[in-house]
Amino acid sequence: MQLIAYILIYPLLWIISILPFRLLYALSDVLYFFIYRIFKYRKKVVKANLRLVFPDKSKSEIEEISSKFYHHLCDMILEAIKSMTISEASMMKRFTFTNLELIRDLEIKQKSIMLMTAHYGSWEWIFILQRHINYKGYAVYKRLGNKYFDRLVKRIRAKYNSHLITTKETFQILTASQKKGELTMNGFAADQSPKHYSALHWNKFMGITVPMHTGAETIAKKFDMAVVFFSVKRLKRGYYKATFETITESPNEFEDYKITDIFFKLIENQIHEAPQYYLWTHKRWKHRDKVPEEFIKN
Known part of the structure; x- marks a missing residue:
């Protein structure tokens, strides 16, 4: 069945x-109408998340953020598909970097x-970074259920010398x-919600105490890696600019979980x-009522 679905x-x-970008984004507008207006994909989750972290915003403000988010989500879905055939020159024009010298200095x-x-802005085209640097690139991901589509995604990323690996690998x-x-x-992308019963660290995120993934910090300390945060701004439709910020070059000088908190x-x-550019469809705050006593802070 997996092969049939792929075919x-x-x-x-x-x-x-x-499709040329003009038609791609016209298709995105149609997709938005069906996802947001007709099927209402995870609409309750999105609005619940927004009301939770922005309790002072009005109903109309929540609605506006929600609508803009779904427009952006549809753009990202189609931009991910566009990655199959987009030229390197076009990718480099549309996804640029403000301070590559920071990465080159670490090299x-x-x-x-x-x-x-984080799952913010756009993370689909970040792989073009490999064309600017000499590092061997790895990205931790969750393997897709369909092995044929999983191979497709790996093949797309490999075009720019990036390799997808699972957490276990x-x-x-x-x-x-x-x-x-x-x-x-x-x-x-370390902002996802871990399993609450195995979380080693809890802290406030957008004012709500939640479990936090600490794997990136743990690996950075084990291999003495510099820790760099990258943020992405959407300049206009189909154009993004990423900026790097060094958290530390000496991770083992930080007490446990401080890097994660920073x-x-x-984010x-x-x-x-x-x-509107954060991924609100995830149930990021779903474990807020399961905070262990030792992590409850006044």
């Missing part, structure tokens, strides 16, 4: 991917990098790379600036 769906994805210092980011692969003397850049504060700053 049936792949041609449609390819046709969408070769001169022979520091591998833990690149921490991370330590083994990075240990082997370190033994070879390779410099690696390792991308983690990371979440940086909060992004969200407050333009909340």
